Amino acid sequence: MNIQHNTADLNTDTVTNILVVGVGGQGVMTAADVLSQAALALGYDVKKTEVAGMAQRGGVVTSHVRFGKKVLSPSIKPGEADMMIGFEPAEALRWHSHLKPGSVVMVNDYPLIPPVVSIGLFDYPEDPLGQLSDCAVELHRFNAGEAAIELGDRRLVNSIMLGAIADHLPFPPETLESALLKRFQHKGAALVELNRQAFALGRQAFNTTKTMATA
C-alpha cells in the first residue's frame, strides 16, 4: 500500500475519524491525546472525547479522535471510523460496527481477562480477531503487550501502538512521533528515549504484520 503523506485534507471537508479502544488504565486516553496534538500541530480542527465507563476501574474506554478542516460533533458515527487502534482484542471486536469498510485496524493481541470472565459468569470470545477479520477491514495484529513488558514497562503499549499506526495517518509519522516525545520531555531524557524505542518498535511491527497480511 502506497501511503501519501500530506495535509491536503485541510482544504476539503473530509474529517478523519480514529477510534482508540481498550480497557481503563491502558493509556487509551493518552494515546488519543497524542494523536490529537499531532493533528493540532498541523493546523487541523480537532475534537476528542471519551466514552468511558469508569476509566480507572478496568471498565471499557473508547476515545474518539476527529480532525479535519472543521469538526462538528465529537462522536464518531457507526460505520464512520477510518482507523481503529485496539489495545485489547475483545475491545476491538466490541467496536466493529463503528468501522468503515476498508478501514485500517491495528490491534494489540494481548487479551485482558476481566473478573466477570475469571469467575465464570461470561466467556471471553474464542477468536475475537478472527471474527473482526471477517468484517471488511484491513486488520493488523501483533502482541504489543508482551513487547512492552520486554522493553521494560507494560505502559509502553501506548507508544508501541502509536508507532504501529503512524504510517497510516494522513500526515507524516514524524509529526506523531514528536507529539509523543514532547509528552515525556519534562520527565527526562531516559523516558523520552524509551518511548522513542517503543514507537520505533511499533512501526517495525506494523511492517511485519503488513507482510504477513499480504502473504
Place this chain on the structure above:
Amino acid sequence: MSATQPAQQDQRQFISGNEAVAQAARDAGCSVASAYPGTPSTEILEFIAAYPQVYTEWSINEKVSLEVAIGASLAGSRALCAMKHVGVNVASDALMTQTLIGAVGGLVLVVADDVGLSSSQNEQDSRYWGRFAHLPILEPSDAQETYAMTRLAFALSEQYEVPVIVRLTTRICHVKGVVTSSPAETYEPKGFTKDPARLVMVPGNAKKRIPLMMARDQVLRQVSEDHPLNYTENGSDQSVGFVTSGAAYFHVKEAYPEAPVLKLGFSHPAPIEKIRAFSTSVDKLVVVEEVEPLLETELRAADVNVYGKDILPRIGELSPSVLAPCISKLMGTPCKDELIPVEELFPRPPTLCVACPHLGIYYCLSHIKNTIISGDIGCYTLGAGHPWNALDTTISMGASLSVAMGIDKGRSEADKNKNVLAVIGDSTFMHMGMQGLLDITYNKGNVTVLLLDNRAVGMTGGQNAPSSGLDIHGEATMQVDFRKLCEALGVKSERIHEVNPYELPTLFKALRSETKVKEPSVIITNQPCVLTERYSQLPPLKVDDDKCTGCSNCLDVGCPAILVTRRETVIKPNGKEKELAFVNIDTAACTGCDLCTNTCAPDAIVPAFNVDKINAIEVK
C-alpha cells in the same frame, strides 16, 4: 460569537470543556473557587487549583461549597462553584435562598450533568434547578463556547445581581477542542456592604425580595429574547428546523447541515417569541434537548407547535446517529444510518483495583450471612457487583447510615434477628454521613458502621479530603481523627475499632463481635487508596502451579490480577460434581498486597521473584 467560528491559528489551545471553565474563571478575575469532586465536573477545580491567584478548596459537600462561593460573592469578589448534577440536590437549600439575595461579585454555578450515567446513581436535568430557582442558564456547546460563556456569566451575574448557572454535560466537560482565549481582566473586589434587608433572609425580608425576583425574571426573559447567544442559522432546506442547545447543537449540525437551526446559548429564560417567529419559517420544528423535555413543554404551553421527546429518546446522550432514524421517521424518508447490530460480547463492568483495600472488606461481607447491608456512593459501591454481591441498597451520598437506621427501625418480625450494616467511605462520611451517625446514636439505632477510610476521594481519582491530611494543593493541613469524631457523635469508645483491611481474620472478628452487640458501633479501616502516592507497593506474587488445587477461593477476593488458566469438572467421592478453576497471577499488575494468600488453603501463592530480583527492583 459563533459556535462554528474557527479559532485563530497562533493562539490555539487544545483543552477540554472543564479546563476551559478554569481558564475562563482565571481570566475573569475570579478569586474564590470551590467544589466537591464528582464526575464529570471534577477536573474543573483541579485546573483552577493550578492558578495561584485563585483561592481553591475541596469542600466537604456541595452545599458547603456553594455557601463558600456565596460568601465570597457577598464580600464583593467573583466566585465560582462547580459540581455534578446530583450535587445541586445537596446544594439546593442554599441555592433557593441565594436566588432571593442575588449576587454582589459575579457568582457562577457550573453544573455538569452526567447524561447517560457513566458514573452516577441517576440521570437528571439540572436545567430544572435554574427554572426552580429563577436563575439564568447558559449552555455552551463546546470548549470554545464554554470559555466565552463562563466569562460572560460573571458579567451577567453582576449586571442583573443574580447567580448564573453554566450548564455542562459529559460531552462538553470531557470533549477536548480548540480554544482561543481572550485577554484576562483585572477584577477589583467591591468589598462587603452591610445590608440586612437584603442579606438576612428572615420571612419579613424575604417576602419583600420575592416581587423583586419576579421582576428580574421579566427582565431576564427580555434579555434572552434579544441576546446574541440565541441566534438563527439559515438553511437551504426548510422542511425541518431545529431548536437546540448544548452538545446537541453539533449533533444536529452534523446530521442536518442543510437545516435551519435556532441555537440557544442563553437557554433560560427561553426566548419564546424568537422561537415562535422561527417556527413559522420551517415546515416542522423539532426541539433537540438533553435530557428532559423542558423547553418543549414550555413551547407547547405557549402554543408553539413543536416535536420533541415524542419522536426523540428521553434517556441517554444524543448523537448524530441517534437523531437520524428519529427525524427520518418524522419526515417519512428512508434512513441511511441504520445501526449495525453489535454481537453479544461479555460485559466489562468497572471493578475494584488490584490490591484495593476494599477487596478484603467485600470478601468478608460476601461470606457473612443473615445481614442486611446498606451501601453508599463511591468506589465501594462496586461491592454490589461480582464476585461479592455484597450490597442490598444504594440511594444517595451519605444515605447508607440513615437508610440502615430506617431498616433497623422498620424491620418486620422476619428480619428481627438480622444484622444491619452500613458501609461508607471516608469522604462520603464527611460529605453527608456524619449526620446519619448522629441520628443513629441519638435515636438508639442498632447499626454497625463500616467506615472505609482510604484517605482519599477514590472514585474520582484520589483527590484529597480532610481524611488525607492534605489540601487541594497537596499541602499539609489537619487530618481528621475518625475515632474521636465518631466518639464525639455519640459512639461509645469501646465500640470503635480500627482495623487493617488486609488482615482478614481481624476483620472477620471485628465484624462478628460488633454485629452481636445491640448498640451503634463503628469499624474503621486504615489503608490508603492504591491510586494515591500514599500507597506503597510490595513485590508481586505468583501461583505455584504444582500446588494449586483449583479450589478457586482466591477468586472470591475479586482482585483483577487473578486469572483463570484452566477449568475442570471432577466427581467427588460422594458422587457430586465439583468445578475446579486453576489460576495464575498477572505478575506485572500484582502489588503484593497478600490478600489472596490469606484465602489460599494449599499455600500455592508465593513471591514471584527470588530475593536477588527483588533487590534489583528496589535498586531500580
